[in-house]
Amino acid sequence: MTNSELVELERGKLLDERSHVESELTHLREFLQAEVDVEPDEGDAEVFEREKNAALIAVLERRLSDIDTALKSMDRGDYGVCRKCGKAIELERLEVKPDATLCVTCQQETERLNRRNRPQRQIEW
Ligand SMILES: [Zn+2]
Structure with a gap:
């Protein structure tokens, strides 16, 4: 496999993962938005669920920026x-x-x- 073939292969993988991560993020954000009206004393489970989702969003955003960094370096040719x-x-x-x-x-x-x-x-x- 040549280097440019490898880059194209990895680019495909990254683009797949990127769209997966993005749809996950959209889903989680919609979920958080929908839960905004929940009363604070609605129960610990609700609060826990919201905090868990907020943490997951942070992880996914970080992941997205890593993917974008890799895609940019592919464009620059220093991947x-x-x-x-x-x-x-x-x-x-x-x-x-x-x-x-x-x-x-x-x-x-x-x-x-x-x-x-x-x-x-x-x-x-
Ligand atoms: Zn090194």
Whole structure:
């Protein structure tokens, strides 16, 4: 498989996932909207359900932005290149996580540093 074939394959996967995530988001937002009239003392189950959905929306929005970042890098032609060291990201990794922007080594390094101390500032790639 050539590199551009791989990119097209991953792009297809990402677009599929993107539309899935978007419809999920629409559904959850409609649900939250519909529940706005619920009285605060309607019951803990209702509140729990709403909080769970709000948290899920945050996760999905984050996911959507990761997907968009990957799609943009495909357009720029630097898809599959590690943002940190500039080496090619392992194909096995892209298979599992098509929107990965770091190679395994840099990802592990980043996670290690994040665990040790909170970053002073957000690094713009
Ligand atoms: Zn790297």
